[in-house]
Amino acid sequence: MGNGLSKRTTSEGLREAFSKFGQVVHARVVTDRVSGYSKGFGFVRYATLEDAAEGIKGMDGKFLDGWVIFAEYARPRSPPPPPQTNGPSPSGFP
Template identity: 65%
Template sequence: NVITDRASGRSKGFGFVRYATIEDAERAKEGMNAKYLDGWVIFVDPAKPREPRSRSQPEPEPSETGSRVNKTVGWCG
């Protein structure tokens, strides 16, 4: 699954792959981590659960253009 922005439909630059076995996942990491794919360096890591958002943590303020703050964390290659 490639993760996309709801408003624009554009890729957020990351996705998720489910493997049948742990061994398959390990082979994918060994074979593809830090490799080029379509001109981009890709990084393969196990997914980590999201940390729950605390109620005391405020929502980001809209910018002057009215769009929300981009909080995507990713890799740049």
């Protein structure tokens, strides 16, 4: 939901900022598995869609930890493309 986060923004800081607009159920800053550093975005889950709409409206384009953030609804990741089948399948059947 939040993009453009400062590397200093923590999950608790994200929760605190967005909770001004509704009941936050979960807030998480996404970190790199290897380095542990923030990837610059995170997710906030509200109790209701109405709260989510208020959170997006209230936080989009605002400063958080010195950075302007972009708040928007999360979009599902697109599925990976199907594997190319140029020839017989591994089972031997076309």
